[in-house]
Amino acid sequence: MxxxxxxxxxxxxxxxxxxxxxxxxxxxxxxxxxxxxxxxxxxxxxxxxxxxxxxxxxxxxxxxxxxxxxxxxxxxxxxxxxxxxxxxxxxxxxxxxxxxxxxxxxxxxxxxxxxxxxxxxxxxxxxxxxxxxxxxxxxxxxxxxxxxxDYLSDRVVVSSDLYSGYVTLYVHPAVIDEFYSYRFLLVKTLQTKAALNPNEFVILRDEMGTSKSALLRVSQDGLRLEPLYLSNDPVWGITARNAQQRMALELLLNDDIPLVTLNGKAGTGKTLLALAAGLMKVEDEHKYKKLLIARPVVPMGKDIGYLPGEKEEKLRPWMQPIYDNLEYLFDTKKAGDIDKILMGLGSIQVEALTYIRGRSIPGQFIIIDEAQNLTRHEVKTIISRVGEGSKIVLMGDPEQIDHPYLDSVSNGLTHAIERFKLESISGHMTLEKGERSKLAQLAADLL
Structure with missing residues (x-):
């Protein structure tokens, strides 16, 4: 009919x-x-x-x-x-x-x-x-x-099938021993029915039940499983507290992966990890000319209306979560210290996404926070701004959406994750364990 x-x-x-x-x-x-x-x-x-x-x-x-x-x-x-x-x-x-x-x-x-x-x-x-x-x-x-x-044609995946960026496989202990002996494995060695994507992480566990395990990353050509290049050393004072955070840092610090997507509940460390990696790449390694941090101006609850002052003063309430993380990384003691530090460095720019349309951004480490509040078109607009030699990080929590017509599977962040998961120039990680505090983790789980 x-x-x-x-x-x-x-x-x-x-x-x-x-x-x-x-x-x-x-x-x-x-x-x-x-x-x-x-x-x-x-x-x-x-x-x-x-x-x-x-x-x-x-x-x-x-x-x-x-x-x-x-x-x-x-x-x-x-x-x-x-x-x-x-x-x-x-x-x-x-x-x-x-x-x-x-x-x-x-x-x-x-x-x-x-x-x-x-x-x-x-x-x-x-x-x-x-x-x-x-x-x-x-x-x-x-x-x-x-x-x-509901209009579902723009949904790239159902909620239960969201790409996590890693998979846990149970294998014979001889396979784990082979990896430690040769420092790589061929994907076909695993004989798994699960399709592994480029830059996806694989946790190998002993099917016999022992504690033997290994953490690997699929190569960019998708044929090999390779060890992580990074040790668990601090990055701007930040040390990975769980396996997902370590895998996220591996993606953030890999210069061969220009697009990284991170999602996870509040308190899982998305913003802090991205800022720490960006500061290391810009300030220590000088791989990029500038660290650009932006987030959409979408209020939670009732909008507070027009704000007085110049552009920087108007943006400060919206950008305060970014400044909070920067204050933690720079270990500032007094109010206003972070503004003096940023002014002195000159290589860190905090912006609203309102001003990104029409720009071309080469040679920068770009962090887009709260990307779950962006539509597919807005994410396309942002990623298409990325110039030669730049790296962009999209992050957010698909369960915390303030946009009236977006949900966990129709937002721009989820769309980017699913569309780019097969590409060798991108990597994704889902952060699951909250590290902000025990209270914050319980709130994310229970409320």
Whole structure:
């Protein structure tokens, strides 16, 4: 049975290409959705960019025919801007206010009832599905008896299959002995069914139950298992406290891996490890000209509005978590000391991601914190800014998202992790054990 998909505004503002994601089915854009898109097109952020993109796509399709009559899509479906089916009478008793959401729901309900009448009369009808990223809209649709779904086409993986960056394999003790004798193993020696990615870490454990083990990294060509190059020596005073932190430092300090992604709960050490590695590479080894640290300006809870002062003063509340970690690394004693240190060094720059568009950034160690609050397009924009000789680190916690239409598997960080996991120039690590404090670890686990 063919389907009719009625799209909510937030789907198109999240992904303007969504109109092509429904195969050979009919795609309906209610007229009220065009009004909402029109109200967003002047915004300077990504919502405005997406509103302008979908406007241009629809205008291009307008040249192929009348949108209210239906335009054929490449996948065999039809796109239609719906001007009818907008009667609000059937929703009047349940949802008295004719808000934009309720007007869009009315279109979906009227389509649903019309198709049900066709099916009951023995004629061919279609199954109507409302697609929205708004949970309450989906709940309202369910109350009305209309099927509602989240927009899932942009998800690269289900939550349970997120790439961790390492795998634990149980092998015969002779395999571990062979590694320690020759300092490498061929991947085919393991005879494992699990596909190993370039720069993925492998923990070998004795299948006989002894304490014998080994920690290895898959080579960039994916054919060999090699030992870690780094010892567990401190990096700017920071020593890895668990295996995942040690593996993360291996990626952060490897100049042959220009893209590193880190994810993990609060307190697992993502920011501290990245800053320590960046300071070593910039200040000690002079591998990079500058350490650039940036994070998106997304508030947790109610926005505090406009802030007084110059750009640096406005950004300070948003960047304070970065300064807290820098104060720890530089072991400052008094308030304001870190500002004097950074001013004296001149090679450390703390920025908001607002100012990164249009830049080209060569020869720098770039750290992007809270990357889980970025969309796919924003992550693409950031990574495409990276110039020759630069290294970029994306990190965040996919479970702590403040963006209204992103979740743990549709955010930019997760998208980058999954898309780059097969590439030899990237590496990923999931940090699992909290090291901030026992209280912080319990809070991350229990709350």
């Amino acid at each position: 063919k389907k009719i998909f009625v799209l909510d505004t937030n789907v198109l503002l999240h992904d303007p290409q969504a109109i092509y994601a429904f195969d050979d089915n009919e795609v309906i854009i209610p007229a009220v959705v065009l009004e909402e898109i029109d109200s967003k097109k002047r915004l300077a952020d990504e919502l405005g960019r997406n509103a302008r993109t979908i406007s241009r796509l629809l205008d291009k399709m307008r040249g192929e025919g009348h949108l209210h009559e239906g335009i054929p899509l490449p996948g065999g479906g039809i796109l239609k801007v719906e001007l009818n089916h907008k009667s609000f009478l059937r929703l009047q008793d349940m949802f008295g206010e004719a808000s934009n959401d309720n007007r869009m729901l009315a279109v979906a309900l009227n389509y649903h009832l019309e198709q049900q009448e066709l099916i009951q009369s023995g004629r061919e009808g279609s199954h109507v599905v409302l697609v929205s990223k708004d949970v309450l809209v989906r709940i309202k649709a369910d109350v009305l008896g209309v099927e509602a779904q």
